[in-house]
Amino acid sequence: MKNQFIFMLLLLTFACDSATEEKKYEGEVAPSTEKEIVLENTGTTWMYYSGVLPCADCSGIKTELKLENSPEKLERTYELTETYLETKDGDRKYVTSGIYEVIYGLEDQPGAMAIRLLDDTSTLVKSFLQDKTGKLTLLDQEEKTISSKLNYSLEMVGP
Numbered sequence: 001m002k003n004q005f006i007f008m009l010l011l012l013t014f015a016c017d018s019a020t021e022e023k024k025y026e027g028e029v030a031p032s033t034e035k036e037i038v039l040e041n042t043g044t045t046w047m048y049y050s051g052v053l054p055c056a057d058c059s060g061i062k063t064e065l066k067l068e069n070s071p072e073k074l075e076r077t078y079e080l081t082e083t084y085l086e087t088k089d090g091d092r093k094y095v096t097s098g099i100y101e102v103i104y105g106l107e108d109q110p111g112a113m114a115i116r117l118l119d120d121t122s123t124l125v126k127s128f129l130q131d132k133t134g135k136l137t138l139l140d141q142e143e144k145t146i147s148s149k150l151n152y153s154l155e156m157v158g159p
Contacts, residue, residue: 044070053152080117137154
């Protein structure tokens with residue numbers, strides 16, 4: 001009797017799961033109200049970060065980072081604008097773009113979330129540690145926290 005009960009429970013569980021999966025993959029049209037909600041959640045939005053990072057031979061590096069947030073894309077793009085302030089040749093602006101990836105866990109911080117900026121050849125450009133408030137802190141080339149009293153962080157300035 002006990003075995004029959006377990007068998008029936010498993011049968012019901014798998015039967016329910018199969019029907020749901022069939023509807024999902026067969027492309028059945030959802031009711032119009034649900035379809036409108038899904039459409040509102042799709043599309044690309046951009047997250048904006050800004051700050052002035054330390055510079056060895058200028059007064060600072062004004063850094064603006066724009067991250068694409070698109071649920072339907074596997075590869076999301078970024079645009080990094082760095083303006084070296086008050087150099088001997090005046091302000092110098094550089095723009096880098098490519099794709100970024102979100103990683104979970106760093107060697108010295110297993111529970112951390114970081115963002116890796118990659119160039120056109122998938123070479124690492126910069127890495128940032130993201131805290132719970134959304135602030136991004138620049139990591140060194142080995143993706144470790146920079147030990148300094150200087151401010152290496154970018155604040156979120158808009159979605």
